[in-house]
Amino acid sequence: xxxxxxxxFAIRSQFREAEARGLPYIEINSGQLHRKLGGYPGxxxxxxxxxxxxxxxxxxxxxxxxRPPRGKGAAxxxxxxxxxxxxxASSRPLKKSAGGAR
Numbered sequence: 826x827x828x829x830x831x832x833x834f835a836i837r838s839q840f841r842e843a844e845a846r847g848l849p850y851i852e853i854n855s856g857q858l859h860r861k862l863g864g865y866p867g868x869x870x871x872x873x874x875x876x877x878x879x880x881x882x883x884x885x886x887x888x889x890x891x892r893p894p895r896g897k898g899a900a901x902x903x904x905x906x907x908x909x910x911x912x913x914a915s916s917r918p919l920k921k922s923a924g925g926a927r
Contacts (some may be wrong), residue, residue, distance in 0.1 A: 826871045827862040832878035835862055837909075844908050851907060852890060855879055856899030865899070873897045884910060 827835075836853060843851040859865035859875045876897035883903060891902040 826864040826869045829874045829878045831862060832858065832875045836878060836882050840905065840907065840909050848907055850904050852902055852904045853879060855901040872899060876901050879903055
């Protein structure tokens with residue numbers, strides 16, 4: 826199942842693609858993002874991690890278009906303004922060690 830880092834990597838990839846196309850913003854929906862990475866819907870879905878990654882990427886000027894009643898669900902949609910500020914953290918997901926711990 827995707828981790829927060831894998832969701833973050835996918836979000837940032839979408840930012841780069843949209844910026845390359847010259848778009849002024851991109852809207853990302855948590856349900857679509859999670860489906861793209863796999864595991865949703867399903868018993869091992871990681872929707873809270875997906876929503877956490879999306880919310881962690883919010884900057885000034887970004888806006889929540891749709892928020893599920895309980896805060897973290899497939900209806901979360903955020904409009905991110907482009908271009909994004911320079912990212913200081915790695916834009917690649919961290920690899921899991923053999924034991925599963927980081």
